[in-house]
Amino acid sequence: MTSSNAATGPDERPLWQTSLSAEKRAELLLQAMTLDEKVAQLGSRWAGNDMADVERPTEEQINVAPMQDVFAAGGTIPLDEASRNGLGHLTRVWGSVPLTVDEGVAEIIRQHEVVLAGSRLGIPALVHEECLTGFTTYGATVYPTALAWGATFDPALVERMAAAIGSDMAALGVHQGLSPVLDVVRDYRWGRVEETIGEDPYLVGLLGSAYVRGLQSAGVIATLKHFAGYSASRAARNHGPVSMGRRELLDVILPTFEMAIATAGAGSVMSSYSDIDGLPASADPWLFTELLRDAWGFTGTVVSDYWAVPFLATMHRVAEDVDAAGALALTAGTDVELPDTLGFGSGLVERVKSGQLSEDLVDRAARRLLVQKAQLGLLDPDWTPKGSVRKETVDLDSPANRALAREVAEKSIVLLDAGSALPLLGENRPALQRVAVVGPCSGDPRTLMGCYAFPNHVLPRYPDRGLGIEVQSAVDALRDELGNIELVHEPGCSVLGDDRSGIAAAVEAARSADVCVAYVGDLSGLFGHGSSGEGCDAEDLRLPGVQHELLNQLLDTGTPVVVVVVSGRPYALGDFAERAAGLVQAFIPGQEGGTAIAGVLSGRVVPGGKLPVQIPRHVGGQPGTYLQPPLGSVESAGISGLDAVPLFPFGFGASYTSFEVENLRMSAGEIPTDGEFTATVRVRNTGARAGDEVVQLYLHDVVAQVARPLKLLIGFARVSLEPGAGVDVTFQVHADRTAYTAADLRRIVEPGDIEVLAGTSSMDLPCRSTVRIVGDVRLVGHDRTMVTPVDLTPIAGDALRTGGEA
Template identity: 60%
Template sequence: MMNIWNDAGRPPHERVSALMAEMTLPEKLAQLGSHWTKANVGNGAARVAPIEEALVAVAGEAEAMAHGIGHLTRPYGTRPLTVAEGRAELVRRQRFLVEETRLGIPAIAHEECLTGFAAHGATVYPTPLAWAATFDTGLIERMGAAIGRDMAAVGVHQGLSPVLDVVRDYRWGRVEETIGEDPFLVGAIGTAYVRGLQSQGVIATLKHFAGHAASRGARNHAPVSIGPREMADVILPPFERAVVEGGAGSVMNTYTDQDGVPAAADPRLLTDLLREEWGFEGTVVSDYGSVAFLRTMHRVAASDGDAARVALTAGMDVELPNTRCYGEELHQQVVSGRVSEETVDRAVRRVLLQKVGLGLLDAGWTPEADAGVGTPVDLDSDANRALAAEIGARSVVLLANDRAVLPLDAARTRSIALIGPRADDPQTFLGCYSFPNHVLPKYPGHPLGLHIPSLRDALAAELPDAAVVYEQGCPVTGGDGSGIPAAVSAAAQAGLALVVVGDRSGMFGNGTSGEGCDVADLRLPGRQAELIGAVLDTGTPVVLVVVSGRPYALGDLAPRCAAVVQAFMPGQEGGAALAGVLTGRTEPSGRLPVQIPAEPGAQPGTYLNPPLGRYSEGISVLDNRPLFPFGHGLSYTSFAYRDLALSAGRIPTDGEVEISCLVRNSGPRAGRETVQLYFDDPVAQVARPVLQLADFAGVWLEPGEEKRVTFRLHADRTAYTGLAGHRIVEPGTIRLMVGSSSADLPLTAEVELAGPERRLRGRGAVR
C-alpha cells in the first residue's frame, strides 16, 4: 500500500503532515542537516580560508546520513568529475538514503551556479557584474534557464545564486559577484535570473541576506555599520523583489553582523521581515559554517548546541555544508527543553514541502532517473556557448573613444603591439566561483575541461592578416617590471598599442578579485599602472582594455588613452566578445553598473549619494567625482533624445504615470541604446539620493531610425523610509530625467504626487 506522503495526487501539506507523524526526532533533525563528501580533494597549494575547519564534516558519510539528510553538498562541484562519475556518485548516495534509512527520504542536491553550473566542463558564463552591464533582464533570464536546465539534467535541485548584495564600496573583493551598485538594477536582473533558473525546476537561493557588501572598510566578514534606513532603502529591495515577484525558493544568510546582531541569529530579519512581511514560504539555508560561527566568530553562543538553538529559533532552517550544530547538539537542546519540538517541526515542514515540490517523495522516484542516468547531456553545448558569447559581447563597455581609433581599421590592424598580463591568459575572463578558478587550484596541472581562447587567440582569429607582437610587460601582481622595456619597445614600433590589464580572480588571496580578495585602495594591482604609463610615453596611440572584477581608478591614465574599454570578466567566450567589439564586428552596448573612479583613495561612494555625499568645491579638497558615471557606455554610433511626454502632470500617491520619449539613431551604424529613466525627490523628510534609477529599456535602431520608448512609473517606486521608520510615498514634486547615463540626461520633467501620505506594507511595497 502506498504511503500517503508518496501519493502525488494528495495536497503537499497533507503529505508532509503524514510523513512528519511517522518521524522520530533524530529523523526530523536529519532533514535540517547536510553532508559534504570531500574525500580525495586535491592537495594543491591554493588556500581556501583559515575558517575551513568549520566546514569539515564531523562524522563519516554513513553515520551522518543514518537517519536521512536534508542536503547533499556539491556532488559535482567539489572535484573534477566527468558527468558519468558525478552521476554515479550522486546515485550511490541517494540510493543509500532510499534503501538504507528507515523512511527512505532522498536529499536535495545543491551546487554553486554564480557563473554557470560550477562543475568540471560546464559552460562558464560572465560574472554577475557583467550581467548587470547588459541592462537586459530577458537575456539574463535565458541564461538562468540554460544553467537550470543543465543542473536539473544531472540531478541537482538547488543552486546557490544569485548574489543580490548591493555594492557600497568597490574595494570589497566580491564586487565581481554582485549585480552592481543600484538596488533597482540589482533587483531587476537578479529576479530575472531567479525566474530563469526556477523555470527548470531548480530552486534559486538569494544571498547574502542581508548587508554583506556593506561591511566596514570593505573587509570580508566584517561588521556592517549602516543604519536601518540604508538597510531598508538600499540593501533590502532586491531581496524583496526576488521573493515577491520572482518567487525565490530559498534564502541564504550573510556572515556579517549588523549593529552587533549576526544575521544567522536575527529573527527580525529571518522571520519577521522575510516571512511575516514579505510572505516568503521557502527555506532559509545557512551560508557555509555560519551556524558554528555564532560560537567561534561572533561569540553569541557558548557551544555548538547553543548556536543551533539561536539559529533555528531565529528562522534558520538548514545548516550547510555539513551537520555540525543541527545534529546531536541540537538534539540535546530539544531533549533538555531549551528548544521546542514545534520549532524543529516548523523548519522540517519547510524542507519536506520543498522535497515534495521537487518530486523527491513521489512513488516511483528513483535516483537514476532523477540524475538522468542514461540520458546524454552536454554541459558545454553549442547553445550554451552561443548564449555565453552573446552575454559577454553585450557586457563590454566602451568607456572612451576620443580619437576614434575604434573600431580597429585595416591600416592600424597591420601593426599592433599587444601588451599586458591579461592579454594571453584564458582564465582572465573567469570569475572566482567558476569551476576552473574555484576548484582546480587544488588540482594543479589538471585540464580546464573547456576551450577558452585568450584575447590574443581571439584577435589572431579576428585579424588573421595583422602583425601582432605580444609582450606581457609585467605580471598581474608583484614587483617584477623586467618586461616593461620590451613592452615599450614593441609599442614604439607599432601603429597601435593594445594594453590589456586587470585582475586575476581567485579565493582568499589566490587572486586580486574574488572572495576574501579585498583591497586597501583602487590602484591597479602590481605594476600595471606603471606599464600603461610607460607605453603611453612612447606616443603610440593606446587602446586600454581593463578586464576586472571591480572598477579601478584610471584618472591618471584614461585621459591619455586613445580609447578605453571595460569588461567585467565576460566568461569563457570573453576573448571573442572583446575582439568583436574592438574590431567593430559587434556594436558595443554595455553600460556601467558601477562607476569608474578617478582617484584610488578618494572614494566616490556610489552614485546614490545624497547632497552631502556629492562633490562640494570649497568645502573639501577631496574630489570624489567619478571618471565615468553609473550607466555610462558609448557606441560606434550616436543617439539623440527628444519629445519627452507624460500622461499626466499630477497623479495620486497610489497612482501611475506614463513617461515616453523619442530616441533616434543619429549616427552611421545600427546600434542598441539603453534608455535610462531616473528620478529625484527634491524635498523629503530625510536626505535622499540626488539621483535614482527608476527604469531602463533597450532599443535597437538602424541609422536614422527613431522609436518612442515608454516607461510606466508607479508612485510606489518613489517610496523611502521616513522619519517614523516606515516606508512611505510622500506627496510632493518628483523630478523625472531621461537619457543615456546618470550624467547625461537631456530630457527632464516634473510630476506632482497628490493626496495623503501612504505607508507601504508587506507585498505591496514592491513595484
C-alpha cells in the same frame, strides 16, 4: 520508490500519494517522523570536503569556502553515519573535485543510495550546487560574471542564460542553485564585487529576479544571497562588521531580495556572514522571521551560508558553543545548515528533550524543507537515484551554451571612450601593419573567468587537469579577429606581484607597433589567491601589482594605446584616460569573453554595455556609488578637498554609433499618492550603424523627511535601432515607485514634488520634468508596485530591432 520505501507500513503509504498537496504530504511525513529524523532533515553533508589527498600547487591550502581547511582538519563524518536518520542536503557533489559526467553521475547515485539505505522512511536528500557563472562543475560552460550581467541592462537575456544553466543542472540531478547574489555594491574594494550585479537596487533586483525565473523554469530552486548587508562591510573587508542603520538596510540592501521574492517567487534565501550593528544576520529573528516570513510572506527555505551557524560561536561569539549557535540560528529562522551538520545536530535534539528548545521550531524548519522536496518530486513513489539524472541529454559546454555565453559577453562590454584608435578596423580607419598586444590579461584565459568558475574555483588545487573547457585567450581571439595583421605579444607583467622584468619588452613591442592594445585588470581567485573574488579585497582602487607602471610606460612611448580593463571591480583610470587612444571595460566576460572583446575592438560588434558601477577617477577618497544624498554628491564640491566626481558615471556607455534622447512627455503633472503617470521619451539612432542604447529613468524627491539620493534609477529599457530609426519609450510609473523609509521606519508615499529625469546615464539626463504627488501620506508594504513597466513604440516608418527592456 526504493527498497527503504517499500518497507514502510501500510499506514505510511499516504506519505507518497501525489494526489495530495505538497503541504499535506509534508505534514503527514512530519507526523510520522521521530525527533531525530526531523532534526536530520535540517542538516547536510559535504562528502567531497576531504582535503587529505588534494594535489596542492603550493604548500598553502587553497580553499573554496571560508576556513574549509579548518573544518576538514577537524575530521569528517562518513556519509552513512551522517545520514543514519536521514539527511536534508547533499553538498556540492559536482563542484568539489573535477569529475567527468559519468563519474559525477555515479557519485551522485552512490551518495543518494547511502542516504536512502540508512533512512527509515527513505526520504532522499536535496542536492545543491554553485551556479553564479554557470554550473560550477568540471567541463561546464563559464558564462560572464554577475557584474557583466549588470552591464547588459538586459533582463530577458539574463533569464535565458539562467534557464540554460538550470537545464544542465537539473539534467544531472541538482535541485538547488546557490545563486543569484543580490548584494548591492557599497564599496568597490570589496572582493566580491564581481559576484554582484551592480550598485543600484533596481538594476540588481530586476536582473536578479530574471535570473531566478530562468533558473527555476528549469526546475532548480534559486537561492538569494547573502541576506543581508554582506556587501557593506567596514573597509570592504570580507566578513567584516557592517555599520548600517535600519533605514539604509530597508531602502538599499533589502529591496533586491524583496523583489525577487515578490515578482519571481524565489524558493530559497541564504544567510549572510555579516553582523549589522553588532547583531549577526543568522541570529536575527527580525530579519528571518518578522520581515522575510511575516511581512514578505516568504514560504521557501532559509539555508545558512557555509558554516555561518558555527560562526555564531567561533567568529561572532554570541553563542557559547556550536550547539548553542544551532539553537540561536534555528530560533531566528534558519531552516537548513550548510555545508555540514554541526549546530543542527544532536545538540538540537538534546535541547528539545530537556525543554530548552521548542520542538515546534524543529517542525517549522523541517516542514519547509519537506514541502520543497515534495514539490521537486523527491517524495514521489517512482523517484529513484538513477532516474534523477539524464546524462544522455547533457553537453555541459554545448555550442548553444557557448553562443549564449558569447551573446551575454558581447552585450556586456562597455566602451568608455573610442578615442582616436577605436574601432581598429573600418573603411575610414588607417591601415594597420603591426599591433602590439600586452598586459597580464592578454594571454591567460583564467583572467576571463570569475572566482566561482570551476577553472578558478577548484582547479587550482588540480594543476594537471587544465581548464576542462576550451577558452581562447584575449590575444588569440584578437589575432583571429585581425586576420593578416602582424601581432606581437608581450605580457609585460603578472596581475599580482612586483616583477617588472617583462615591462621593457612590452614597451619595446608597443614602440615598434602602429597601435598597442593593453589588457590589464584582474585574476579572480579565493581568499587571497587572486586580485578579485571572495576574500580578495583591495586596499585601494589602483590596478593590481605593477600594472599601473606598465601602463604609464606604454603611454609614454607615443604609440596609440588602447586600454582594455578586464576586471571584477572598477579601477581608478584617471591617470590614464586622457592619454589613452581608447578605453574599454569588460567585467570578467567568461570563456567567450576574448572573442567578445576582440569583436568590439575591431568594430565588428557595436558596443552597447552600460556601467553597473562607476569608474573612479582617483584610487582612494571617492564616495563610490552614485546613490548619494546631497552631502555625498558631486553637488557638495567645495565642502571637502576630495573630488567626488567619477571618471565615468553609473549607467554610462559609449558606442560606435550615436543616439539622441529627447522630447519627454508626461501624462500628468499631478497624481494622488496611489496614482500613476507615464513618462515618454523618444530615442533615435542618429549615427551610421545599427546599435543598442539603454534609456534610463531616474527620480529625485525634491523634499523628503530624510536625506534621499539625489538620483534613483526606477526604470530602463535597452533598445536596438537601425541607423535613423527611432522609438518612443514609455515608462509606467506608479506612485509606489517613489516610496521610501521615513523617519519612523515605515515605508511611505509622501505628497510633494518629484523631479523626473531621463537620459543615457546617471549624469547625462537631458530630459527633465516634475510631477506633484498630492493627498495624504500613504503607508505601503510588500504588496506595493516594485517594477516600472516599459512600452516601446516604433516611430512610423522606422525599423525597430528586438532589444531587452525592463
